[in-house]
Amino acid sequence: MPRYYFDVFSDNTLTRDEIGLDLRDMNAAVAEARLALADMSREAIASAKLDELRILIRDGDDGPVLLTVTISTEWPAKSDGT
Amino acid sequence: MALASLTHLQPLFKRLQVRDHISSDEMNALASKASAIVDVPANTDMAPEGSRPGFSTLVVEGFAIRYNLLGDGRRQITAIHVPGDFIDLPSFLLKTMDHSVAALSDCRVVAFQHQGLLDITAQWPHLARLLWLLTLMEAGIHRQWLVTMGRFSALQRMAHLVCELYVRLETVGKAHNGRFNLPMTHVGLADTLGLSPVHVNRVLGELRSMRLIRWDTPEVEILDWTGLRRVAEFDDSYLNLHNEPR
Numbered sequence: 001m002p003r004y005y006f007d008v009f010s011d012n013t014l015t016r017d018e019i020g021l022d023l024r025d026m027n028a029a030v031a032e033a034r035l036a037l038a039d040m041s042r043e044a045i046a047s048a049k050l051d052e053l054r055i056l057i058r059d060g061d062d063g064p065v066l067l068t069v070t071i072s073t074e075w076p077a078k079s080d081g082t
Numbered sequence: 083m084a085l086a087s088l089t090h091l092q093p094l095f096k097r098l099q100v101r102d103h104i105s106s107d108e109m110n111a112l113a114s115k116a117s118a119i120v121d122v123p124a125n126t127d128m129a130p131e132g133s134r135p136g137f138s139t140l141v142v143e144g145f146a147i148r149y150n151l152l153g154d155g156r157r158q159i160t161a162i163h164v165p166g167d168f169i170d171l172p173s174f175l176l177k178t179m180d181h182s183v184a185a186l187s188d189c190r191v192v193a194f195q196h197q198g199l200l201d202i203t204a205q206w207p208h209l210a211r212l213l214w215l216l217t218l219m220e221a222g223i224h225r226q227w228l229v230t231m232g233r234f235s236a237l238q239r240m241a242h243l244v245c246e247l248y249v250r251l252e253t254v255g256k257a258h259n260g261r262f263n264l265p266m267t268h269v270g271l272a273d274t275l276g277l278s279p280v281h282v283n284r285v286l287g288e289l290r291s292m293r294l295i296r297w298d299t300p301e302v303e304i305l306d307w308t309g310l311r312r313v314a315e316f317d318d319s320y321l322n323l324h325n326e327p328r
Contacts, residue, residue, distance in 0.1 A: 006280040008283070008287075015283065017280070017283055021268075021280075032279070032280060033280065035278045036279075038278075039277055039280075039281045043236060055280065
């Protein structure tokens with residue numbers, strides 16, 4: 001089974017994966033990354049200090065594949081009625 | 083097959099001596115009921131779910147785990163056992179295993195026939211209470227894990243596990259100067275902490291960049307015990323480390 005590496009970008013820091021996971025194919029790697037994003041987003045959303053999480057999947061032949069979760073908070077536009 | 087002696091039971095005696103006084107007669111009584119010493123290779127099931135073991139095993143070297151398999155094949159590790167832990171004392175009274183016990187690393191275990199444990203509980207009431215104490219301490223760890231898994235962040239869960247394992251291993255002389263060996267992969271840690279392996283990697287990176295731990299598999303080194311405890315909200319009272327008559 002090929003080995004995939006999952007670099008995580010969050011809070012302006014990169015955690016580079018030096019160990020990797022052995023998985024069937026890139027589809028399985030994407031599924032693993034989505035699971036990790038689901039895991040991490042829960043805390044990121046709750047802590048309110050993080051707006052974006054990214055996982056870059058690296059391997060020798062296929063990829064890289066980038067997955068991004070973005071959280072946006074939209075405030076109402078200020079009226080000009082002064 | 084070699085027979086166990088008093089020396090092999092030292093990790094168990096150390097654990098008990100932290101909590102109570104244990105006489106040499108009691109040590110000999112326990113040792114007399116120990117049967118074979120068995121070397122179990124890593125990743126071997128010792129007591130699979132659904133089985134009815136006729137003996138209970140004590141870990142004297144290495145690490146063992148308890149786990150449950152989910153319908154989709156995923157695994158949840160519910161306990162990590164270190165030397166001195168009686169891993170399937172529950173099977174003495176529960177009879178049928180409701181979970182599996184496996185060797186995480188290469189393990190050396192000592193088997194106690196259930197008949198032998200029955201004799202001990204009949205003839206040595208204080209030893210019976212100490213065996214009871216061991217299962218209560220295990221329940222205490224399970225309660226703490228429930229709190230940790232249910233309410234703590236991923237970073238806190240990992241920090242808490244490191245703190246707990248350090249204290250438990252130090253008690254039996256298997257951790258020194260902030261260092262211990264944990265022969266566990268990221269997948270194993272993920273299955274223990276209820277996280278994905280990728281998240282485990284990120285959290286370990288965070289603990290490293292905070293200069294709290296160093297982790298060169300299998301060696302873990304705690305660089306800042308106070309800082310790690312603070313992150314983990316670690317309070318060792320659930321490990322019942324005080325000595326008093328039981």
